[in-house]
Amino acid sequence: MATLHTMGQQQDRRSWAEPYKIKVVEPLRTTTRAEREHAIAEAGYNTFLLRSADVYIDLLTDSGTSAMSDRQWAGMMLGDEAYAGSANFYHLEAAVREHYGYKFMVPTHQGRGAENLLSQAAIKPGNHVPGNMYFTTTRFHQERAGATFHDVIIDAAHDTRSLHPFKGNIDLDKLQALIDQVGAQQIPYVSMAATVNMAGGQPISMGNARAVRELCNRHGIKIYLDATRAVENMLFIKEREAGYKDKTLAEILLEFCAYTDGATMSGKKDHLVNIGGWLATNDPDLFEEIRNLVVVYEGLHTYGGMAGRDMEAMAIGIGESLNLDYMKSRVGQVRYLGELLDQWNIPFVKPVGGHAIFLDARAFYPHLDQDAFPSQTLAAELYLDSGIRSMERGIVSAGRDPASGDHRRPKLELTRLTIPRRVYTQAHMDVVAESVKACYDRRDSVTGLNMVYEPKYLRFFQARFERR
Numbered sequence: 266m267a268t269l270h271t272m273g274q275q276q277d278r279r280s281w282a283e284p285y286k287i288k289v290v291e292p293l294r295t296t297t298r299a300e301r302e303h304a305i306a307e308a309g310y311n312t313f314l315l316r317s318a319d320v321y322i323d324l325l326t327d328s329g330t331s332a333m334s335d336r337q338w339a340g341m342m343l344g345d346e347a348y349a350g351s352a353n354f355y356h357l358e359a360a361v362r363e364h365y366g367y368k369f370m371v372p373t374h375q376g377r378g379a380e381n382l383l384s385q386a387a388i389k390p391g392n393h394v395p396g397n398m399y400f401t402t403t404r405f406h407q408e409r410a411g412a413t414f415h416d417v418i419i420d421a422a423h424d425t426r427s428l429h430p431f432k433g434n435i436d437l438d439k440l441q442a443l444i445d446q447v448g449a450q451q452i453p454y455v456s457m458a459a460t461v462n463m464a465g466g467q468p469i470s471m472g473n474a475r476a477v478r479e480l481c482n483r484h485g486i487k488i489y490l491d492a493t494r495a496v497e498n499m500l501f502i503k504e505r506e507a508g509y510k511d512k513t514l515a516e517i518l519l520e521f522c523a524y525t526d527g528a529t530m531s532g533k534k535d536h537l538v539n540i541g542g543w544l545a546t547n548d549p550d551l552f553e554e555i556r557n558l559v560v561v562y563e564g565l566h567t568y569g570g571m572a573g574r575d576m577e578a579m580a581i582g583i584g585e586s587l588n589l590d591y592m593k594s595r596v597g598q599v600r601y602l603g604e605l606l607d608q609w610n611i612p613f614v615k616p617v618g619g620h621a622i623f624l625d626a627r628a629f630y631p632h633l634d635q636d637a638f639p640s641q642t643l644a645a646e647l648y649l650d651s652g653i654r655s656m657e658r659g660i661v662s663a664g665r666d667p668a669s670g671d672h673r674r675p676k677l678e679l680t681r682l683t684i685p686r687r688v689y690t691q692a693h694m695d696v697v698a699e700s701v702k703a704c705y706d707r708r709d710s711v712t713g714l715n716m717v718y719e720p721k722y723l724r725f726f727q728a729r730f731e732r733r
């Protein structure tokens with residue numbers, strides 16, 4: 266009893282709080298269990314098909330769901346909506362150059378727009394693209410351009426219990442083996458993600474990026490970064506990798522990007538905006554090509570599918586994302602949720618990544634086989650319990666093998682609780698944790714789902730299910 270009051274304990278108990286205060290509020294709506302039963306059945310047990318008005322705490326995604334700052338909203342009023350040469354484009358271009366270090370960029374409507382342009386410009390049919398695990402839209406565009414994708418992430422990334430500090434790392438032996446097998450001239454670039462979304466928001470280390478660069482230099486292979494959550498990745502490098510403790514996030518980001526030849530960006534994540542993206546490169550020939558392609562698919566090269574005001578908000582958001590207090594609270598909120606779940610021994614991917622908690626649905630429901638869609642089931646159960654919306658990241662998201670037509674069977678069956686940036690408080694995290702626990706306590710009674718409608722492309726968005 267006395268120990269609680271000792272100085273040491275007192276200091277250990279000092280709390281942190283979100284480094285912002287609330288200026289505008291958006292009321293949340295709660296629903297009854299009966300309303301939720303109705304809503305999820307209507308949605309075919311797919312959380313993507315729920316209406317947001319029926320959702321209480323929305324952890325579907327951190328994509329485009331950030332709360333913008335007062336500065337960003339002020340920036341929206343400075344939108345220069347000229348068709349060509351908008352002032353906001355030059356602000357955005359300057360921010361990308363300053364903080365990511367790339368010479369050339371085009372804006373795109375969002376990340377997949379950039380992926381489409383890069384894939385079309387750089388990939389020839391029959392090529393091979395290695396990457397540290399896949400991302401749905403990224404791999405889709407690579408395959409559509411005629412490439413075969415190869416996962417070269419380290420094995421630890423596929424092991425939900427591994428505590429490797431950089432589970433996003435590329436396995437240099439796997440990469441070398443692919444080069445030996447298909448030849449360097451068949452590999453237009455290495456697709457390097459930081460952090461790795463599908464692995465649980467796991468970071469890649471600076472040492473690994475440097476080593477991949479050296480290997481690629483020996484073979485004349487380029488590296489394109491998926492920079493969607495790169496600033497989050499830089500916090501992990503600062504915290505976990507020797508030599509970076511005293512560097513700023515901005516310094517670490519510049520060094521990291523210098524090991525790559527360019528990047529695709531979904532501004533809907535790190536940049537704290539609701540829409541937008543960009544593609545950047547240091548290669549003048551590739552830039553020439555993408556500047557031609559952007560007008561076909563996105564818009565003129567000085568707006569690329571974004572309004573001027575959106576480019577301004579994004580330029581401001583880039584600076585805000587590099588603020589250490591902000592980034593610590595961003596990742597800290599995810600960790601806080603993880604700590605709550607850990608108290609009850611709820612199975613999830615560890616260490617906790619940058620943007621989400623990935624519940625381990627296989628461990629949740631050991632009695633369900635993969636064809637009963639355990640992650641999809643858990644997402645539906647969570648919604649039914651409390652109106653919290655999460656997302657499947659398992660066999661549904663993995664889709665079918667284009668050659669064989671069979672389900673791809675990922676080792677990981679995960680249900681993702683994705684934390685929007687600056688939107689919810691620690692109290693919301695408490696509510697979420699308690700709902701997960703309620704589902705965990707009831708896990709034995711759950712019977713799984715059957716898929717009754719399967720779309721051709723990126724099926725997880727629109728597939729429909731029925732209870733088994």
Ligand SMILES: *Cc1c(COP(=O)(O)O)cnc(C)c1O
Pocket residue numbers: 328375376377378400402403458462491493494530531532533534541542
């Ligand atoms: C969201 C995302 C993308 C695609 O970006 P959109 O803006 O949704 O088109 C690409 N890569 C990763 C890692 C992402 O999380």
